[in-house]
Amino acid sequence: MGVVRTILAVVACSWAALSAAQLRLYTEEYRPLSYSEKGVLSGMTVEVVELLIQRTGQPAHIELVPWTRGYRQAQREANVGLFPTVRTPQRERNFQWIGPIAAGQTNFYSRVGAGLRIRNLADVERLDGVLAVPKLWYSYEVLREQGLRNLYGVPTPQHMIKMFKHGRVQLILANSLALDEMLAGQGMTRDQVEQQYTLMTNNTYIAFSLNTDAALVERWRQALNEMKRDGSLERIHRRWFAHASDEELAQALRVE
Template structure:
């Protein structure tokens, strides 16, 4: 009986190894601090660390390429054995991908200049402003567009939006709690320069795989992430990158 159990475990291990070797994964990400960016020519970031851990734990053959967000988003909808990170899981995107995550928990909020005297507590209040600039590829742009916000203005990158905010061309900044500090720092600002108006939505970051990637491979990645959460590895990564790490759900030990 023990021999049969050992043989079963060996066959399962061989199956996982074959799965990892069979699929050559192409993973896409954008340059977006602190999740993924180049530092002295080396790709780094919170999400990059998580993905590298999952590559190691699954034994996958994978490469990471930094591309504009729109390109990566469309490539993963067209090509097999591709993935995109970090991406917020929304109702509109749900059926487009296979999901692994979450790799981080966050929320998206409206911010104003500290001392500006604004009192924005709802989308009804947001409608009073002449322009609300948001990167067109962002989930928050999708959300605000779906809500029928008439003063929504599409910009190509988060840097464009933050620069407009710095120079007073817009009064409100839309930002994720995961990236706010880095977005402001790129423009010589800090969190002390802004004040929270109201939180728009909770936003969890995921890895999205193409629909025509082997579901068993995607499941293996989810299992590896669950284990990374259980053994504290994910929290250790968060602590390296976030001054106030968002708590992740604690998973029960594997049976």
């Protein structure tokens, strides 16, 4: 009995230590998934993460930071998570992944009436001029690895949309979930653009550092799976993305 008590005490202490460890969760300004409004964090993925904190009982602090800082910290330190993070083969080994928590498509869009028909990356390369894509985006990584010759890195999505608005580029590349907010930043709307070629389906996750305790990460995974089973995640997703397709919603609700 003494041995059993000792084992139970060790297990209890381990769980207590996990619960006591405060997670630092980093997010970026990426409407409508995550953003700050008058000093208050909001967004679809922020709402999901806040509910996960509540359900796991895990002490955690969410901080809005530039993407480069959050990405760097989430690769180096323990008890750190980064969201929303698109899971790609290039990033796979760098994190422990929880999700998906949202799903969309990365599409090329042209101006309505521009007369373009983009069916593949070869068509993108044949365009006059460059394809401007933010350097920090996963899609920039993907296109660079595929050797797209007219790829041009810009600092932010706002730079890309501004170039598009003023006719300096013929296409933009955008996540279908964030398209409306990106266009609104330059006074444009979805009905002014036409979807062309889909580069990839993008599933959005919470990315925990490799140094974060695996048992803690598993608690978050189970809590998210329960949100998918009881309909909580679906209700949040539908409220923020009424235009999302059935396919996108099914991807977001997939249990891993």
